[in-house]
Amino acid sequence: MEEFVYLIRPKRKDFIESMTHMEAKIMEEHFEYLKGLLAEEKLILAGPCLDGAFGICVFKSESWEDAETVMNNDPAVSNGVMSSELHEYRVSLIQGK
Template identity: 80%
Template sequence: MEEFVYLIRPNRSNFIETMTQEEANLMDDHFQYLKDLLAEEKLIMAGPCLDGAFGICVFKSDSWENAEAIMNHDPAVSNGIMTSELHKYRVSLIQGK
């Protein structure tokens, strides 16, 4: 397994302040998606910047293609409310390990 990180960025700068109910529902779906990845032991960590600029998802996958699929199936990405960017990544230090 390799490690990857994807960054997501809202499709507008004031997303948090102007989120519609539909977008809020999609963000709930996004959070559940990440919780499911955690339960499957694929997710290492995830979270947003508190200023809303971007979020990150650090996870494990067996290939670049599967990593892209994981990123692209994130409801925030697949529904176009967030743009995404995928990179190979290595967790060098992490608390508790």
């Protein structure tokens, strides 16, 4: 398995403060999606910047194509709430390992 990171960025600066009910629902689906990746032992870590600038998801996948599918299936991405970008990644240091 290879490691990847995808970044998600809100499509507007004040997203945290101005999130609509529908966007909040999509972000809940996003969180559940990531919990599913964690349960499948694909997710290494995920979380947002507290200023709302972006979020990251570091995960394992079989290939670039599979990693793109993981990113594109994230409800925040597939519903157009967040823009995304994918990168190959390597966890070099991690606490507890």
